[in-house]
Amino acid sequence: MKLKTQNQEQVRQKTGQAALIAVMLMLIIMLSAIFGASSVALKEAKVAEENKKSKLSFFAAEAGLEDAVYRLKRGKIVSSSFSILLNGATSNTTVTSAGGRRDVYSEGDLAGNVRALNAALLNSDGVSFYYGVQVGDGGLEMSNNSTINGNVFSNGSIVGSNGTIITGDAIVAGGINTNPSLEWAIQNSDNFFATATGNRDITQSFIANATNKLNKVAVYLGKVGNPTSNITLRINTDNGNKPSTTSIASATIQYTSVGLTPGWIGVALPSPPNITNGTKYWIVLDYGSNSASNYWNWRKDSSDNYLNNTGKYTSNCCSGNPVWTNVGGDLAFQAWIGGVNTKIDGLTIGNASSGTGRANLFVNTTIHGSACPNQYCIVENPAREEMPISAGLIQDWKDAAATGGICVQPQCDALGNLFLSNGASANLGPIKINGNLTLSNNATLTVTGVIWVAGNINVSNNCNVRLSPSYGSLSGMIVTDGTVRVSNNCVFSGSGTTGSYIMLLSAKNAPTSDVIEVNNNATGVIYYASNGRIEFENNAAAKEAVAYGIDMENGATITYETGLANINFSSGPSGGWDINSWQETLPQ
Template sequence: MSLFSKKQSKKRGQVMIIIVLFFVSISMVIIFGVVNPLVRHISMARSVSISEKSFYTAEAAIEDVIYRYKFGLPVVSSNTFEIDGSSVSVTVTDGLNNKVVVATGDTNNYFRKIEAHLTAGAGVSFFYGLQTGTGGIFMSNNSIVKGNVYANGNISGNNGARITGSAYAANSASLNTNQSNELPLPPTESIQFGSSYNAQDVAQSFMVTETAPINKIAVYLKKVGTPGNLTVRIVNNNGDKPGTATLAQGTMSASLVTTSFGWVEIPLSSNPELVPGQVYWLVLDGGNNTSKYYIIGANSDYSNGVAKIGNQSTSVWNNTSPSGLDFYFKIFLGGLTGTINKVLIGSDAHAHTVTNSTVTANLYCQTGSGNNKSCNTSLPDPSPEAFPISDANIAEWKSAAESGGTVGSLNLSGTSSSLGPKKINGNLNVSNGYVLNVTGTVYVTGDINISNNATVKLSSSYGSNSGVVIADGNIYVSNNAVFAGSGQTGSYILLVSTNNSSNAINVYNNAGTVILNAQKGTINFANNAGAKSAVANRINLSNGATITYESGLINVNFSSGPSGGYDIVKWKEVE
């Protein structure tokens, strides 16, 4: 090969290298042009993902605080913890009826901060020292209510019974025939009773359709010969036959009944409130004589009950003949007027009838006698006042308690512990100086007995909020047992019994910072007992019992339940 050829070949190799390097350079430029933004995008996406994790961590922490407020769980003012590998710091700052919650999420030093503003719910209002349903208020010697009193029934006092504020005794709803079986006339069937021992009495079951006190009853009957008077009873249901618990009774004079069918009305000595959907029995109870008895009109048209023939004293009842008959009757609800009798009243008195009372301010009534002044008839009679707590409120509190789990009966004595939220299947007994620190709503399916210097108080985490302890059974507070709030103004324990008995809540000493509620039953105060406020169907105050109302009860906020805990008014991300 010539020298020229070698030179030409070398030049061509150099050109090829240059071309290759050129294309490699261009390729690298293209690759970096594509890859670099992609890398930046991936890095940015990773940063966003980490940042979002910090955000959701902070948000979860805020939701945890709100959940705790809703269900009455403890909340600390400052806390740091981990959620799925991310750290979060939470601070809670108290304001006037509001809280500011700030949560800062931290994932690999990517920080996100969320701030929520919570305001206290509307609260439950306890406007009166005492408030009752149709059962009314009964005040024994020298018992005192320091505040106002409202009864959807009567207020009855005795020597030295005193109300420092105003007293209201409301009328019930207007009289109405709620249940009846009265047509056709003459009746197509009849039931004979009182002619033999096993057919001495007759009974008819019924159900009312509204919650109201029973006023009177009427029956459509005639007599054969000269039978004796009948005792007319309203009793409970016991396995599809009349029970033995008499809720109300009256006497039907035999002289009002003739030998022809006719309606006879019987007033009742007491006027309990009947509950819709619950089965009751109307019993006509008398003697037996083969020639002196009664016959009551009947048919088989009443859909809410059935008649039975039998003997109330032996609780032996049988079907009518023919079976499935319903006797003729009428159940009258409402129509009762409120009365106040023998009470010293420090402010105004409001009732249809006021007797034997001393009223410092205005006496508003339609009729009266034995008072220190005449009735001022310028105002209408007071109307029934609704209770401050509904069944739905109580159900929500029970749910809050159940969120903390369930245990069996507890017998606590001698030391101290914390409890709540918790459901107790059974009874709760606290005695002998034991200190029970309530950290959430407590629901007891049985009875509660607090005695012998025991203390039940709210955890300081409640702040200015109030807490709830509920029993489906009866509640007993005795021997210097006391209740206390969290230590802050406006914090109380609400003690609730859902029982409808005459011993729903029984207090034998001054119970301290507690509100008592037994809207279906009776609260009994004895031996100089007291509380801040009490609501029940009926309240009995024995000698020297004292209720001292506090103005703060007009708006009581609970950490869970009807006050709604806290409402969220602001939720935002901050720097």
């Protein structure tokens, strides 16, 4: 009996031990499951937190990139580097320039989680040069065997002597007086239009002060953002103190000719209408679309003091029954009524099988192999051609140069002058030089962005001026507020890509003075001086010359290239920055 009791006790002990072991195993399994689940949850929480930080880093990088791109596209000031703090993440953004390209790199960082984006933007201003020489009202004077290989258009007379030749065609427009016949030039306030459907079109009235042909008008116009369609300028008759829907003349304002900086945009009327003294007419700017970010600015005088005249806007100027609303002022404009006689005098145009001349009058001129008059000496009053680059666009280029800073010591001297000589070389641009720019004795200047020279430019003695290869097919320029003198075998060249050129532009306002002088075999450059004269002498050559007036001496030659008909200049904001690429990239 005692033995049986002991056996039963042993069985109970073994059973209890087994149960305890089972419970412990179950507990271990449950704890393992709990710890496993907790570990997964903790890992997932950590991953989620890292993902959140990564996304916040991405958003910060994107914010920096978008800010830089927005500023470039809207023509606002953008620093070469800046930082933004967003939701605890920091973005560091850099903007680098290479000719007509801007590369934007933005890196967002939150607690070591780094994301990066980059974007490339391309910019260009289209300018059309259709003639080897285009001359304003100052006219073209040619002497001593000078030659233009190409076509010539001049708003003033062309006068030649001593074997002067134009190998293509020559056109002299009917002249106009130096000053406008009437104007309201006060502009003290912005007046935006084409911002919405209701103000796509805009107009300003004037009352003619003479009976004659209306040859030219000008409007004080700028752009906001990057509108990419041309404006049709119309001259409409009056209908009860508002424009009628009848246009008596029209012309096109190329959108690429208008800068972000407002300025006078001259418009020659291809078929000048006859207008009557004392009669009211309307200058209408007809634009076919609207945008909240890309629109136009016709500056106005908010005092509205132009007697019996005013500015108005509407949704559709020229069909149906438009409703016009006052703009609250007078829009700045100029008008030239009537004109002066012009001529082609004393030169040869073309050869025995080519060449045509068009002008009011021909004197001592041979065209198509025989003396005028003949069928190729066409007596008419050709319409004017205005300068292809506006003052506003030139100011935009200056502003683009200034974004690169001012040339200081040791690159420039204490007075802000830059000298390169005796084989020295430099890469320059975008930059502003407050003094003079002088290159001589085999010096080489590589242009990497727009250069603005506040003083004068003097290049001589086998110097080389060329664009950086980064310009690609785009062209570049050096702009000066002073004069330019080029001599003794200086060579100018583009980027190395076909269609790339360099332009020397003088913005000096001196219509009767030589603001650019070129002599002694200087080659390969476009010269531009819309408010002054250019003088070529001693076998100087150029790809293109545009000026208020031009003088050619002593065998000077200008050879036009057909590729100049549509040339794109790398510039600042005025051409509008287009996004070429936008993508995430590896952090640097």
